[in-house]
Amino acid sequence: MYITITAFNSLHGDKPLKHNGIVKLVKEPSNQYDAEAIACEMRHFGKIGYVANSTKTVAMGTMSAGRLYDKIGDEYFAKIKFIINAVAIAQVLTPEEFIDEIENPESDVHFLSENLEKIDLDLIKKSFEGD
Template sequence: MYITIQSFNNMHGSKPLKLDGLIKLVKEPDNKYDAEAIACEMRYFGKIGYVANSTNTVVIGSMSAGRLYDKINDEYFAKIKFVTGSVALARVLTSDEYIAEVENPESDIHYLSDNLGKIDVDFIKKNIRGEADDSQL
């Protein structure tokens, strides 16, 4: 499942965006502009943008913040796969990829996560595309 990340309007520009860079996704239910806002954070840079949530900003074939919102925990992770200008496409980690990041002592996940190891992996398996069994489709 791919998502569009936008709004790199900060002092870093698109500098943090490197291929396979780990992105922390954080729900912002109290965001005054969008109740389904999902902020994107990276190690060393902090908040770098948001998951796109408008038909004008979501890249075709990727998921909007509104569609992703109920499929992830309050905190989850994705990896950057494509970068062009001020837009990046990231792939949401599967539960197995999340576990591999947690088990890797060199992963940025250890610096980004507030809930390391506490994410409900079964919830992710049920909701992230490609992990559901046929009875859930």
């Protein structure tokens, strides 16, 4: 599953983006503009943007925040695969990739999550079986 990340933080611009960088996806159900908003955070920078959720901002072939919303828990992770101008395309980690990241003590998942045990891998596995 691929997603489009847009609306970069004006303080950092696209500076935090790096190929294969880990992005934490955090649901924001109380977001005043979009009830299906999913914020994107990176180590050292905090919130850098959002998963695109508009037909004008979602890159063709990627999943909108609305389509992704029920496929992940309150937080999950993706890895940046492409950076084009002011847009990043990230791949949502498979359960196996997530476990690999947890096993790597240097992975940014350890610095971005307060409690890795609360990640619902069963929900993620079901999401990948459906795609």
